[in-house]
Amino acid sequence: MSTAAAILKKGWCPGALRPMQSGDGLIVRVRPRVGRFDLDAARMLADAAQRLGNGHIDLTRRANLQIRGLSDNRLDEQQAELGRFGLLDDDAGSEAVRNVMVAPLAERGSVAYGIAERLEEILAGDPRLRGLPAKFGVLVDDGGPASIADERADMALRVASGFVAFGIDTPHGTRWLGACASRDAVELVVTAMQAVLECVPRTRMRDLSAAALSKLQLAVMPKLQPLPPLDPARGRVIGMLDDAAGVAAPFGRLEAGQLRRLADLAMMAGARDLRLSPWRTLYMRVRDAAAGQALLEGARAIGLIVDERDPLLRIEACPGAPACVSGTVDARGDARRLARLMAERRFGGTVHVSGCAKGCARSAPSDLVLVGEAGRYGVVRNGTARDAADRTIGPSDLELLLPEPSHG
Structure with a gap:
């Protein structure tokens, strides 16, 4: 093969x-x-x-x-x-095209599991849907203790008591448009995907033009009811x-x-x-x-x-060199050193160590971002790997980035 x-x-x-x-x-x-x-x-x-x-x-x-x-x-x-x-x-x-993400604790036989399973079957079996933009994905959340409702996906379904919420991705995160009965959720998503296929150019939901977004909403809004209040997602x-x-x-x-x-x-x-x-x-x-x-x-x-409480949970790091041909720094080795410093100096922020300016490991902003280039790191505060660096340091200077804890 x-x-x-x-x-x-x-x-x-x-x-x-x-x-x-x-x-x-x-x-x-x-x-x-x-x-x-x-x-x-x-x-x-x-x-x-x-x-x-x-x-x-x-x-x-x-x-x-x-x-x-x-x-x-x-x-x-x-x-x-x-x-x-x-x-x-x-x-x-x-x-x-079979990009369906489901809440990890959704059980076989549950509404969320059934919706996710059916969507996977439709995406894999309908040749027309192969025209969806690359990486186009759907999220199905069960409203349980490990909720993925706050994660990003082009389209999102959130199962609640007596209804299923439907949302779409925007530059500012998920916009919940309304609710439907669980039996109608799969058909609703397919209708929305067909509307995306009619857009020119076809693109991810967050990048749709105002005209394309309006066309999609016209397609799905007749199938939706007003959205009841949603409980916060635990994550x-x-x-x-x-x-x-x-x-x-x-x-x-x-x-x-x-x-x-x-x-x-x-x-x-x-x-x-x-x-x-x-x-x-x-x-x-x-x-x-x-x-x-x-x-x-x-x-x-x-x-x-x-x-x-493990500081490693607050650090994102790509493989870096030599695993990635774009990397010139040992991103994960340096990230482990930073984790030890974070614990020692009681630094509670988020960190992103990227082997290059693509920032594959994290697209959202972090408190501290290190961007590898020619064996050194550009330093970005409160931004992403694509932002301009304030200064450049060598891997041996990581300890200069985190302040000593105050003893006052």
Whole structure:
């Protein structure tokens, strides 16, 4: 199935059928159905990453998983393994458009799970929808304790008591347009996507012209009712929440051995699968609180994050050099040094360490941004990697960026 011609140029969103070339080899992105994979599939992914790649596995902000460091002559073997576990699409076109992100604790049989499952089927099966803009995505939230409602997606559904809220992405975040019955939610999203397909030029929701946005609203508003009040979304939770445990990977990076061991810990805790999230956090339903605590302690021992106060949760960092050909700095190594400084100096802000000016790891502003260029860092305060730097420092000068704690 794999050919060198199928390898996409950098800047495209990779897949399992169309990988992307990076500095450490090919990146293969796996999009599990409804955002989760069973424990046997997790072990397979770990083994494949170790045997066929370089052992590095990335959790993405789109609730996907990426295996790094593959070579073209091993892609057929990788794809065969994914196919054996139901993780391979029929073709690259359906794979690319099947971008549905679902709340990690939505259960099979729930309204949110059913909507997400049906949307995936429609996106993969309707050739007309392959004309949607690249990276176009839909979010389905269940209103539960690990809500993804505040994350960005071109279209968003939020299941509430007795209705489903519908929203679209704008330059200022999600704009909730109204509500519909749960039985009408899938049809509503398909109507909205068809309206996008009629736009010229076709673009992401946040970039639609005023005329295109008005046309879309005319298409969906007759299907909507006034929106009742929505409860605040809780967002990411690390540690125990109800009967589930959440563990995060530093900078979204798992090593093959960590994933294999986490699958074993999950099995001992009574979990049946691992659920992905946009926060690079994995969630597992566990047997009881004691089993969950044992899982968390085991996860801590293998280097995963189980504490909401861990400063690593406030740092975003791309792989940097040498994994990325655009990077000239060890972004994640320097980010770990900054995390230690943040703890020592009680710095409570957010940090983004980017290997280059593209800022792939984070598009939103951070309190402190370091942008790699020619082996040094441009320093940006309260901005993004694309903003002008105030000054330039070397990696050895990181301690100058954070003030000493006040003892007064």
